[in-house]
Amino acid sequence: MEQKHTISVLVNDQPGVLTRVANLMGQRGFNIDSITVGQSEEKGLSRMIIVTSGDEATVEQIVKQFHKLIDVLKVQQLSSGPMVARELALIKVEATASTRAELNLIIDPFRASVVDVGPTSIVVQVTGDTQKIDALIELLTPYGIKELSRTGVTAISRSASLVKA
Known part of the structure; x- marks a missing residue:
């Protein structure tokens, strides 16, 4: 498989x-x-x-x-x-005065943040696993994604857990 x-x-x-x-x-x-x-x-x-x-x-x-x-x-x-894996994405989304509040409601649950604001767009920064970033992109797509940049996955093995005897 x-x-x-x-x-x-x-x-x-x-x-x-x-x-x-x-x-x-x-x-x-x-x-x-x-x-x-x-x-x-x-x-x-x-x-x-x-x-x-x-x-x-x-x-x-x-x-x-x-x-x-x-x-x-x-x-x-x-x-x-067991591993910890994260990715970072910067997403430039079309944003008007009337859609900015709505966009903030979408990005907040993803713990994403607006890192740039322009007259017709905002840039959203999000970190997390690939599925989380994919989900946010899917929700932002109807607003018009102007540009998207992703880092790719970075990962590290988890620390060994202590086992009680």
Whole structure:
């Protein structure tokens, strides 16, 4: 059964590493649904969070292929255990004086905020899981989304919980 998988790849912070990872995925026919890259907790290393779709065999193959890349230090399949995943979106929505109050009523339950106001539009910032952002976009679409920018998913494994004996 095909499902979404979130993979963390710890790499040397070197030019061309992102290209090699993306090329590996493309050459093997694996689609990247989302990819984010940023500094890690260790100087000189970056962490890539890749979201892809496929069955268990597919994701195992991806992980094996990543291990073969020279600048890859660690690969972790985050979605195989408890994880925290978030995404950020900026959404520019058409807004008139008569629709602004209505738009605020829509964005409030999502804990989103208006970060820019113009004469004919507002920019809404929202963070959360992909489904939450998708839901807000769906509700704002009838008002006219002028522009949309999403970061892609970033994720981390949950802290181990303490088990009482």
